[in-house]
Amino acid sequence: MQTITCAFCKGRGKDPFEIMSKEATCQVCGGRGKVTVAEPHVKCAHCQGTGVSPNSRNVCTACNGRGVMSVTDGKKVCPECHGTGRATESDLPCTKCGGRGVI
Incomplete structure (x- = not known):
């Protein structure tokens, strides 16, 4: 897991559109300014995504x-x-x- 700056409110923690009020918190990050996301999964180039070491079968x-x-x-x-x-x-x-x- 990785913590990154909220792209919706740009890390301010406030609703960027101020629809409810100027003090409303961001719906995405809950006012924290940061969100936790799963790291992207890239298929392993060494084993081509099989999880088995090449030539070990x-x-x-x-x-x-x-x-x-x-x-x-x-x-x-x-x-x-x-x-x-x-x-x-x-x-x-x-x-x-x-x-x-x-x-």
């Missing part, structure tokens, strides 16, 4: 990365990786964004 050992397993009557989706071919529990979090995917 290991191949599923149950299906050898194929995502399916051969059974007697055909093929079925691998129960370990759910068809992704990757061992999800071994993914390492991105070192730049801490695994959040955003900076």
